[in-house]
Amino acid sequence: MKKQGILRTLGWALLGAAAAFAGAVHAAAEVQSLRGNVQAGTRQVYLNDRITTGASITTGPGAQAVLRFDDGQVVVLNENTTFRIIDFRFRQDEPRNDRAIFDLLRGALRMISGAVASRNQQSFQLRIPQATIGIRGTDFMVAIVNPAFISVGTGAVGATNSGGTAVFGAGSFGSIASSGALALGVPASALPPAASAAFSSMGAVPGVVAGGMAPGAAPGSANVLGMTPAAAAGVGAAVAAGVAAASSGDNATTTHHAP
Numbered sequence: 001m002k003k004q005g006i007l008r009t010l011g012w013a014l015l016g017a018a019a020a021f022a023g024a025v026h027a028a029a030e031v032q033s034l035r036g037n038v039q040a041g042t043r044q045v046y047l048n049d050r051i052t053t054g055a056s057i058t059t060g061p062g063a064q065a066v067l068r069f070d071d072g073q074v075v076v077l078n079e080n081t082t083f084r085i086i087d088f089r090f091r092q093d094e095p096r097n098d099r100a101i102f103d104l105l106r107g108a109l110r111m112i113s114g115a116v117a118s119r120n121q122q123s124f125q126l127r128i129p130q131a132t133i134g135i136r137g138t139d140f141m142v143a144i145v146n147p148a149f150i151s152v153g154t155g156a157v158g159a160t161n162s163g164g165t166a167v168f169g170a171g172s173f174g175s176i177a178s179s180g181a182l183a184l185g186v187p188a189s190a191l192p193p194a195a196s197a198a199f200s201s202m203g204a205v206p207g208v209v210a211g212g213m214a215p216g217a218a219p220g221s222a223n224v225l226g227m228t229p230a231a232a233a234g235v236g237a238a239v240a241a242g243v244a245a246a247s248s249g250d251n252a253t254t255t256h257h258a259p
Helices: 002-026 115-119 193-203 229-245
Strands: 027-035 038-040 050-052 056-059 064-069 074-077 082-089 099-112 124-128 131-135 139-144 148-154 156-161 164-169 173-176 184-186 254-257
Touching: 027 082, 056 064, 099 115, 099 193, 124 139, 131 139, 139 193, 148 156, 148 164, 148 193, 156 173, 164 173, 164 184
Parallel strands: 099 124
Antiparallel strands: 027 050, 027 064, 038 056, 056 082, 064 074, 074 099, 082 099, 099 139, 124 131, 131 156, 139 148, 148 173, 156 164, 164 254, 173 184
16 A cells, blocks of 8 residues: 555656646746736736747736747737737757747737747748738837738848738838738838837837846836847837838838739
């Protein structure tokens, strides 16, 4: 009987270890910073929570969340946003198995790409109702305000749908009217107020670099994504300035390809 008890205890320990290992394998990101009401499914999200593949994260009015993925990718979710991690896989020594597929169902986000997109660009997809967005080592923002709008900070993004593919370079803005319409470059002055506000809000979040919290940043604060607070404030100012300075559309560069 004593032997059976030991075996039973050992069995439960092995099951627990297996469950923990499975959770570690499927965990995709950590909540690096948040404010307001943020949920993963029906569960309340807290600072330092691990978010798993398959989770849908929703932010409420006035809320904002920052996720740091295991490959170093950083995602800022603006208020009133629903974001789903469809398939995220990253192993340092297995680049051929990389996956980074996400859905932005509503709202707005900002992404700074990590190792997955850097070493295997084809493995990355951000899907929105109007198009699928691929990247080339990038810091960019998307706001779905019907239509969808794109703002590219660095690198380039390609927006593909049944209308074809449009590529947007750093400093440009794009608009995607529908899943059947080719994305078009637009001047910053053409951005609707909701898109401008979302871009300004996410561009001005200070305190975090792509690899983690910046030195001196307070964990749990809403200070995220960017650099030092002073530099990040400059990013927000640049976004706001772009709305006035880019009204001619000269900094919107698009390349169209046949579908």
